[in-house]
């Protein structure tokens with residue numbers, strides 16, 4: 404089974420079919436070393452975010468009055484005139500207090516978001532040349548449909564949690580039918596997630612451990628690959644763009660070295676059957692108030 408090296412986005416743009424995640428990579432020198440290694444190895448798709456302190460539209464920017472301000476802040480931080488793709492990070496915004504850049508969790512107060520008004524401001528960012536195109540993250544099919552119906556520029560991509568245990572097939576199908584590229588975050592199950600929640604005084608959670616899953620291991624041995632490579636290749640063959648994060652050069656190489664083999668239909672079926680569903684979701688955003 405073939406896997407594309409680029410995914411076509413609306414408007415004739417193309418997205419490299421594997422990207423690099425950068426969440427929890429905030430140590431400047433570690434990130435610099437990882438980015439240099441990644442660019443040498445061949446990564447050309449890098450996911451950053453304002454809330455990762457290395458830059459998408461943050462939760463307190465998810466309001467029509469603040470899209471442009473935060474887009475400009477991100478360009479300034481990245482020292483760029485434009486980005487290729489700019490996303491709304493969440494479907495829910497939080498209140499903004501004058502001068503505040505990144506709200507601490509104690510300050511977070513969610514507010515009602517007008518997705519259409521926000522999207523119109525996102526479209527203006529394309530018109531102004533600050534981003535080539537725009538997309539969304541953590542939106543559901545109903546929310547996406549509303550944007551599609553009311554937009555001049557369609558969402559180019561949806562970024563959501565996707566891995567072998569959380570396959571979100573209906574959502575993926577809906578996006579593909581509407582020409583939206585699906586980008587899968589936490590494609591390895593985000594094994595570092597407990598370090599993140601520990602920063603907020605939360606107890607570690609039992610996380611899905613696909614890197615040691617016996618079914619995946621058997622397939623990995625058959626292809627002389629690692630569990631991580633099988634999990635990433637599985638997403639690619641389902642036309643999903645994985646964005647694994649690593650700051651470890653050997654893993655950066657391992658994670659992109661997935662274009663020289665194919666999973667056969669038997670492998671794909673075994674991996675399909677590993678679907679757990681919602682219980683396997685790692686990033687449940689329960690840290691934020693409802």
Ligand SMILES: NC(=O)c1ccc[n+]([C@@H]2O[C@H](COP(=O)([O-])OP(=O)(O)OC[C@H]3O[C@@H](n4cnc5c(N)ncnc54)[C@H](OP(=O)(O)O)[C@@H]3O)[C@@H](O)[C@H]2O)c1
Nearest residue numbers: 424425426588589590591592593595631647648649650651
């Ligand atoms: N839009 C959103 O709301 C959202 C939410 C979550 C994530 N994201 C994006 O998606 C990216 C990826 O998700 P993620 O960071 O949650 O999790 P992930 O990519 O599933 O896992 C990253 C973790 O796995 C380790 N790792 C990487 N490659 C490995 C390999 N080959 N073998 C074993 N371990 C490996 C990394 O360690 P080392 O770094 O130490 O190598 C890191 O601890 C994020 O960095 C971020 O850019 C977006």
